[in-house]
Each structure stands twice: as structure tokens, then as C-alpha cells.
Amino acid sequence: MVTQDFPPEYGGIQTYSYEHARRLYGQCGWFGLICPDKPGAPAVDEGLDFPVYRIKTRNELLILPLLRKLPGLLTEHSVDAMFHSQWQTAAASIRARNRGRIKKVFVAAHIRELLFNPYEKLPGLGRAFERYKKWVLREADHFYPVSDYTAGQLKKLGVEDDRLTVVINGTDPERFHPVDVRELKKELGLGRKKILLTITRLVPRKGIDTVLMALAHIRKEIPDIHHLIVGDGPDRSRLENLAKELSLTEQVTFTGRIPYEMLNRYYNLGDLFVMPSRTRIPDIEGFGIVFLEANSCGLPVIGSDSGGIPSAILHGETGLIIPEGDAGILARETIRLFKDEKRMHKLGDQGRKRVLREANWDVLSARLFTDMKARMNL
Ligand code: GDD
Numbered sequence: 001m002v003t004q005d006f007p008p009e010y011g012g013i014q015t016y017s018y019e020h021a022r023r024l025y026g027q028c029g030w031f032g033l034i035c036p037d038k039p040g041a042p043a044v045d046e047g048l049d050f051p052v053y054r055i056k057t058r059n060e061l062l063i064l065p066l067l068r069k070l071p072g073l074l075t076e077h078s079v080d081a082m083f084h085s086q087w088q089t090a091a092a093s094i095r096a097r098n099r100g101r102i103k104k105v106f107v108a109a110h111i112r113e114l115l116f117n118p119y120e121k122l123p124g125l126g127r128a129f130e131r132y133k134k135w136v137l138r139e140a141d142h143f144y145p146v147s148d149y150t151a152g153q154l155k156k157l158g159v160e161d162d163r164l165t166v167v168i169n170g171t172d173p174e175r176f177h178p179v180d181v182r183e184l185k186k187e188l189g190l191g192r193k194k195i196l197l198t199i200t201r202l203v204p205r206k207g208i209d210t211v212l213m214a215l216a217h218i219r220k221e222i223p224d225i226h227h228l229i230v231g232d233g234p235d236r237s238r239l240e241n242l243a244k245e246l247s248l249t250e251q252v253t254f255t256g257r258i259p260y261e262m263l264n265r266y267y268n269l270g271d272l273f274v275m276p277s278r279t280r281i282p283d284i285e286g287f288g289i290v291f292l293e294a295n296s297c298g299l300p301v302i303g304s305d306s307g308g309i310p311s312a313i314l315h316g317e318t319g320l321i322i323p324e325g326d327a328g329i330l331a332r333e334t335i336r337l338f339k340d341e342k343r344m345h346k347l348g349d350q351g352r353k354r355v356l357r358e359a360n361w362d363v364l365s366a367r368l369f370t371d372m373k374a375r376m377n378l
Contacts, residue, residue, distance in 0.1 A: 001033045002093070003085035004062055008040035010257075011201055012289050013110055016146070016169060017085045023365035025050040030077055034069065036062060061118075063132075066092040074101050080376055081106060086113045087136045094139045103376050107136070109145040109164075111307060114153055115282030134158070142375055144368060146287045147308025165371055168311050169287045170364040173355050176296035181268040188253065190269070193226040194338060197270025197299070199263070199290050202233030205283040207276040207304060209242055213327035214334060216246050221335045225251060230266050232257040267297040272337060272344065276304040278324050288312040291319065292359050295351025300344050302333060318351035 001024060003017035017035070025031040025048075037054035045052040053073065055065045070092040073079075081104040082093035093105045114133075119125035137157055143164040145151040151166050185191065196215070200206045211227060218225050229239070229252065236254065243252045258266050267273075273294035277285040285307035292312060294301050301319035303309040313319040320337075322329045337344050 001031070001083045001085070002062065002066065002089045003033070003035045004089060005085065006033070006035040006038075007044045007260075008038060010260075012169070012286070013085055015289055016108070016110070019170070019172065019361040020083075020365050020368065021050070022048070023361060024083070024369060027366070027369045030079075032073070032077065034062070034066065034073075062089045063091055067095070070096060071101075080104070080378065081372060083372070084108065084140075086110070087133065087140065088113060090136045090140055091132070094136065097141075104141045104372070105139070106372055106375075107140045107143050109143050109150050109154055109286075111147075111150050111153060111284045111286035112282055114150070114157065115284070117282075142372070144371075147311035149284075149308040149311065150286050166311075167364055167368050167371070168359065169289045169292065170359050170361040171289060171292040171296050171355055173296045173352070173360050176264050176267060176293045176355075178298045178352075179264060179268050181265050184265055185269055188228075188269070190226055190228070190253075193224050194222060195270045195272075196225060196227045196334065197230070197267070197273050197294070198227070198275050199230040199258075199266065199273075199293070200233075200275060201231055202229075202235040202239060203283070204235050204238075205278050205280045205285070206235075207278045207306075207324065208235070208239055210276045210278070210325055210327050210330060211274050212239065212242050212246055212248060212252065214331040215248055215251055217327070217331035218334050219248075219251055222338050225338070227252045228255065228266075228269060229253065230255045230258050263293075264297065267294055267299065270294065270297075270299050272334065273299045273301040273319075274303075274330070274334070276302065276322060276324060276326075276330055277306045277309060278304070279306045285309050292351075292355055295319070295348070295359075296355040298348040298352050300337065300347035300351065302330065302337075314350075314354065317347070318354050319347055 001021055005013040006017050007014050021033050032051045034053045037056045041054055079102050083106045084090045085108050087107050096102050097105050117129050119129045144167045146169045215227050287308040291301045295318050303313045304324035305321050306324040313321055315321040320333055
């Protein structure tokens, strides 16, 4: 398996790669992972049972470094297939397959990486990157998009129906589960507040500004409402200023990044999880693992109709989907939910049941592995 993104950094592709890697290892005869080296990597790798080959990069994509590294690894180990968390790193594997060294090249698809060209402003390099993408999309044996929306984008880019299978993202219900956090709530000074929770990297597309604008209305109906924003990122100071401008500083807490081990407890602080992401091409939500993490803790969720979110939230069953960018509707639906506790609990309950039934990494990784195995005639 090759991934550009892996812990100790956090984010959706990191979670996807970490969770699938641990389970693919359990299903394969031999499994190894290749990813970039990062500060803090040894602490992560020590906890893993399979070999992790960290490649030192200066933040470049693992295209050329992998062309150098892979042939040696394929000599040391007998490998049937390569699985790439992103298409960009697939060149070395396609070359190895074309030379008969491996049988198949499989590629996951999230969304942003399909639409984003880092060399856009450098015409020659930008065009070469697009040609490279077309080649990988044509040559890879099979794609695993994480949502119906991402599958649609792959089709638009020329990938035929029979070369793609949707395997949605999941979560780990043993890691994310209901737990009593009254003490932590008190410590944070949130006492009896009703908590609207968002856990995310703070980037503009996550639509937190829409939540803040909705909050200005919500507090008129629900005076003890509080928005707890967990995570960090480049949009933080803009959001903090917006909260000040809207006179919401008493109603909003920014916790910053929370360590992995604490995340479950922070989810449990919430009464309702919200993340009304916006479409800012190429920045689009491919799925939204955080909705499942919240559901897994028994929280109902509200997201927007942007990108792959409709694959993450079953509207009316595990949460609600509202039109993106609409603070008015978000405020109305939030107020309705807080005034109907029975419905809130039902949505949260059904969310956790869905995670246990079908949206967990154990089930999804087994599906991914079985599908790949069948395609290799193993
Ligand atoms: N430890 C820690 N601390 N983890 C965090 C924090 C934090 O403060 N904030 C967010 N995370 C973790 C969440 O727990 C979750 O597992 C992950 O970072 C965020 O995943 P997504 O909600 O899926 O969003 P993304 O934008 O980073 O990921 C992209 O790829 C995903 C994978 O396919 C998007 O396209 C997503 O929509 C897509 O699901």
C-alpha cells in the first residue's frame, strides 16, 4: 500500500489509510506500507505490526521517489498487487505491472486529488501533470471511490463503470462510542450548555462560518446553546474574528487540535454534530468521515448537500442534509431538533446502528480486500 498521507498527521486520507492498512495487513499473506517520513513518525510506526517504509521527501509527491524505491522492494518481497490511497503515486506500480512484476494496480479516490493541479500556474508542468493523470486513470486496473459523488467524478474523467467500485469510508465503533463526559464538560466550563459540535481541520470549505451565522439566530430560541469547534487550521483566525463580529464569543469555544486518544471524549461532549461543507472547486467534501465518528458516538448529524456527504449521512435516518451555505435553514433545523429530543436520540441511535451494521472499517476493509482478490483471480 502506498499513501501520501498517514499519521502522525491527521485528516480524512490519513484516517482512511491507517484504518485500511491495519486491516489489509490482517488479510494479506504479506503487507507493507510506503509513505512519506514526518516528524513523530517512529511513535506511530512502532505501534503497527507491519513494515512501514518511510521515504524522506521535501513535501513533494511520492512519484519519483517511489520509482526509485519500488523495484528494490519488489525484489525483496513477492507482491501480487499495489494499492494506492491516491492516484498520484501510482506511476511506479503501473510500470512494475507492465513489466510483469506485479499483477494489479488498485487506486482509491477521495475527490480533491482528482481535481487539484498543484502546478496549474506553471503552464508546461501543469499540462504534463494533467497528461500524467490521464495516463494513470487509463492504466490503473481498478478504482475504489469513497462515495457515489466521487465515482461520478471518476466517470467524468473517463473511468469506465466496470473499472470502479464504491467502497464508502467507515469508522471504528470501538474507538468512537458513547461515554459519560460530564466531568470534562464541567472542566471546560460548559456545564449544562447544549452543545453544537464540529470536529474538523479548519479550512474554509468546511462551512463553519455558516454555523456561526446560524448560531446568531439559534441562540434567540435556545439561549444555552454553545458551539464547540475542535481542530485547527489556516481558517482559524478568520473564524475567531467572525465569532467576535457576530458577538458570539460567549457562545463559541475553539479548542484547537485534540490528540487522538481524547477525540472520543470530545465527540461525546456534543448533542448535535454539524458540518455544512461548501463546494469550492477543487476543494470538495469526498465523504466526511467525521459524520460517522459522531454517529458512532450516538450523535445525530447535520451536513450539507455538497460533494459526497449524501453517502455519509442518510437523510432522515442518521441525520439531516441541508442546502450548502444556507444559514437560515441550518438555524431552523437545529432549533427543531433541539426542541424534539426524541427525534434527536432516534437519529443518533440509528446512526450508531448503521456504523455497527455497515459503515465500519472491519466490514469495509473486508469488502475492499475481497473485491481486489477476486480481480486477481486469487
Ligand atoms: N486527532 C485529531 N485531532 N483528529 C482530528 C482532528 C483533531 O483535532 N480534527 C479532525 N480530525 C480527524 C477526524 O477524526 C477524521 O478522522 C479526519 O481527521 C477528518 O476526516 P474527514 O472528515 O473525512 O475530512 P478531510 O477533509 O480531512 O478528508 C478528505 O478525505 C476523506 C477521505 O476520503 C475529504 O474529502 C473527506 O470528505 C473524505 O471523507
